[in-house]
Amino acid sequence: MMWLRKSIFFTGFFAVLMSSCGRSYVGEKVKLSVSGIIHGEKVNKEDYSFVAKIQSYDETICSAIIISETKAITAAHCLLNQNAIFITNAQTTKLIESAEIHPKFNFNKNNYSDYDIAILNIVDSNTSFNISHYPTITNKKTSAGSLIAVAYGLNEKNEFQGLASKVVQKKRISKKCYRSDKKIIATTQVLNRADSGGALVRKVSEDNYELVGLASAYYDNRRCDAASLFTNIGHHYKWLQDVI
Numbered sequence: 001m002m003w004l005r006k007s008i009f010f011t012g013f014f015a016v017l018m019s020s021c022g023r024s025y026v027g028e029k030v031k032l033s034v035s036g037i038i039h040g041e042k043v044n045k046e047d048y049s050f051v052a053k054i055q056s057y058d059e060t061i062c063s064a065i066i067i068s069e070t071k072a073i074t075a076a077h078c079l080l081n082q083n084a085i086f087i088t089n090a091q092t093t094k095l096i097e098s099a100e101i102h103p104k105f106n107f108n109k110n111n112y113s114d115y116d117i118a119i120l121n122i123v124d125s126n127t128s129f130n131i132s133h134y135p136t137i138t139n140k141k142t143s144a145g146s147l148i149a150v151a152y153g154l155n156e157k158n159e160f161q162g163l164a165s166k167v168v169q170k171k172r173i174s175k176k177c178y179r180s181d182k183k184i185i186a187t188t189q190v191l192n193r194a195d196s197g198g199a200l201v202r203k204v205s206e207d208n209y210e211l212v213g214l215a216s217a218y219y220d221n222r223r224c225d226a227a228s229l230f231t232n233i234g235h236h237y238k239w240l241q242d243v244i
Contacts, residue, residue, distance in 0.1 A: 040164030043150070045090030048163060049131045050209075051199050052089040053152040054078065054096070054120075063151040063198040064120060065211060067134050071244055072120040074197035075216055075231070076105040079118055087122060091130055095123040100243055102236065113216040114183040116231045119243050135201060135211040139237035143170075143202050143212045147187070149228070151198025151215060168200075171227055177219065178229070185213045185230040200230045 052072060054062045062078035064087060072087055079099050086093050098121045105115040150165045168187035178184070185200060200213030213230030233240070 040149070040151075040166040043163050043165045045163050048150050048165070048199070048209075049090045049129070050133075050135050051150045051152070051163060052087050052129075053195075054084045054197070055086045055088060055093075056083045057085065060152055063195040063215070065135060065197075065199045065214070066129055066131060067137065067211075067244070069129060070122045070124050072122060073211075073214060073240070074118055074120055075214055076101045076116045076118040077107055077112065077216070078197050080107070087120065089129050089131070092127055094125060094127065094129070097121045097123045102239060111179045113178075113229045113231055114180075115236075116216040117214055117233075117236055117240075119240070133207045133209075135199070135209045136204070137237065137240055138210050138212055138234050140210075140212070141182075141232060141234040143185075143210070143234075145202065147185075147212060148201050148203065148209075149187070149198060149215065149230075150201065151195035168228070173219075173227060173229075183232050183235045184216070185232050186227045187230070188227065 050066045052064045052066050053060045054064050054074060061084050062074055064072040064074035064078075066072045066087070066089060078084070079101055084096055087096055088094075099118050100121070101118040102115040105117070106112055146167050146169060148165050149168050150163065152163055166189065168189050171186050171188045173181045173184075173186045178186075187200075196215055198215035199209075199211060200215065201209040202212055204210050211233050213233055216229050216231045218228040
């Protein structure tokens with residue numbers, strides 16, 4: 001969008017979100033991710049303490065991945081229409097100060113997931129997120145093996161389930177449904193309620209996760225063989241390093 005500037009700065013809070021409400025279809029093919037991982041398993045918050053939720057005063061808006069005490073990554077489309085004031089992980093809540101959206105993000109395009117990524121700047125304080133191991137930001141554009149989707153949100157009964165995860169497998173998307181799969185990662189199982197901004201990670205060791213994707217959108221029709229779309233972190237490694 002031409003009006004969507006590279007950086008958004010507000011005092012105390014800023015405008016956010018387009019998740020489960022508003023525009024439900026993109027080009028009549030792709031739905032936005034909405035809150036909660038369908039058929040996901042509840043997980044201990046401490047096990048994925050780097051996965052946080054973005055909140056207004058009275059609701060959870062999106063998920064985010066904390067990468068330091070003052071930085072987090074979330075989906076760019078989460079920064080559109082509501083007020084996000086806080087970011088909360090398992091134990092700590094902090095104020096969000098500002099955000100920087102990828103300059104090529106354009107929500108009007110059907111393939112907006114290519115650049116659906118933004119950096120949150122968190123107010124520095126004496127309070128710690130108490131995260132022993134932050135996820136590794138990878139420069140790999142492909143990732144083999146099983147991946148784990150982790151996010152906050154509601155389940156299929158619209159009940160808030162807190163933090164949940166699901167093991168997923170990669171798949172290819174037909175060009176008739178998505179222009180190119182080079183900048184996104186598609187999964188075999190549709191997570192049609194995977195919280196936007198949630199993490200797609202690969203477990204490297206007992207205490208180390210590699211962040212490979214960011215929950216963006218999902219297909220919900222037979223023509224495209226339903227699948228979830230995640231913005232590919234590896235394709236944005238240089239931009240992330242420059243901004244962070």
